[in-house]
Amino acid sequence: MILTQCPVCAAPLPHTSAKQCSRCKTRYCGPVCQKQHWEQGGHDKLCRKIRKGGGAEQYHANNKYAEAVTVAAEACAEDTKGQTCYICTQALHWKTKEGLVRGCACRGTAGFAHVSCLAEQAKILFAEAEENNLDYNTLGTRWKRWDTCSLCEQKYHGVVRCALGWDCWKTYRGRPERDEFRITAMRMLGSGLTCAGHDEDALPVKEAELAMLWRLGASLHETLVTQSNLANTYMKVGRLESALQIKRDVYSGRVKKDGEEHEYTLIAANNYSSSLNSLERFEEAKSLLRKTMPVARRVLGDNDENTLRLRWSYAKALYRDPTATLDDLHEAVETHEDLERIALRVFGGAHPATEMIQGSLRESRAALSTRSVCEAMAAMTPPGDA
Structure with missing residues (x-):
């Protein structure tokens, strides 16, 4: 069921024991909400239509x-x-x-x-x-x-x-x-x-899917796919630590099940690195990506969207790291420029992946420009001057 909340009070609905309308199968958390929905919520008028x-x-x-x-x-x-x-x-x-x-x-x-x-x-x-x-x-x-x-x-x-x-x-x-x-x-x-x-x-759709798979005793592959999708959504709603824990487990599970060169493992590596970047654990992200990027380029090719996303995650880790060197920032810009060329050719300028890469490219160029100016000014300042 995708309707996972009571239509009256929004409480989570149990999978099997939820109270439901005998006619249209609308589910409720209990008889009180069912009665209120019929008498005050307009369900009496909608029931036949549903x-x-x-x-x-x-x-x-x-x-x-x-x-x-x-x-x-x-x-x-x-x-x-x-x-x-x-x-x-x-x-x-x-x-x-x-x-x-x-x-x-x-x-x-x-x-x-x-x-x-x-x-x-x-x-x-x-x-x-x-x-x-x-x-x-x-x-x-x-x-x-x-x-x-x-x-x-x-x-x-x-x-x-x-x-x-x-x-x-x-x-x-x-x-x-x-x-x-x-x-x-x-x-x-x-x-x-x-x-x-x-x-x-x-x-709630992804949480319901995972609960269903656990209930059905689904395969490890199906469960890992669903956990990964759920973790990505946790990230988007701000539950970063929960997302990281799941993504780490999914990546480890993929390595054991499919090996380091499988496409599913590379996708899991990208998801894991994305969480590391979001939590500003840049060194861990770069270490993981340096290991997986060459594999993706060899197995999937430079034009594959998963390869692009791995390289993009690496470029972001480079320029967002507060300890980045000038060489790191140059590498970030060069990587973004290469990714933009590929994305424009493969996806076109209106594709979300292209637009996100272009936005990140602007940020990396700005970081490089700021660092270059700061280092140039520092080089021009005589020793002992404030």
Whole structure:
């Protein structure tokens, strides 16, 4: 369940013992709140509508998806003006009348689509793979259409990713709790909320996912992925020590399970270094990154987003460290400049990763300029002068 709080008092809801409306399955912390919601909270008027909408969880997901599509289309309106959907070839969706979006690395006149069209494409491709009992790798490739553009092969970001996350969840949430792709749909939702900056909303989704995996006795891989995602959200809401502890455990778990050269281990190393940087433990971060960056460049390549993020984390550790030398600051600027060139070529200027690297580049240049001026002035000051 993604509805993890009582709609009346916002208390956390237990997984199995929560009081619920017998008609629409809306859950409450107890009978007092259920009665209050019916008599004073308007549930008496909404109950039938929620039931017709598939129950509380489905009704909630449908509404959130509709809101997210509207937000995404409005956010992309300037970029999509005068364009048509590359899937249905229309400007307005024939049924929903929604506007166009573009939230990937496509540029020029490529990549414009309706969220509904992108979602329908993903549903059809995945359903075909399941119906024809295609192999697991094919299932995974088809599933990628939920978060990855079929044209530029880069992940969607921002509010577009959020809208697709809600559609993915509302599509598969009715499957059995143990169904792998129901679990993955929940993860898609949490990731989408994070991409749109809704970290407080993403937190209970990711906590619910981890609790569910523990309850089901999920594989170590699934648990590590979910712990990592949860730790990233803890960071975003300011719970830095909690995030660091989880990320350290995840990195250690990945090294033992997958080895130091596996992509999952490299992702875990980047997440761990990010927490170290946030807590200003720069020497530990640099030590970890000096070990993992060459591995990522060899295994994943310089253009891979994970390689870029590892190098970016290292460059930030260099220039943010108060003990940084002038050589460290020069290296930070040079690394940022190389990362910017790669990001512009691979993702384009409007991609969040590119914008974050550019912002960090400006900060590193400012740090270098300030240090250079200070050292130049110190060199010009005669010995003994104040």
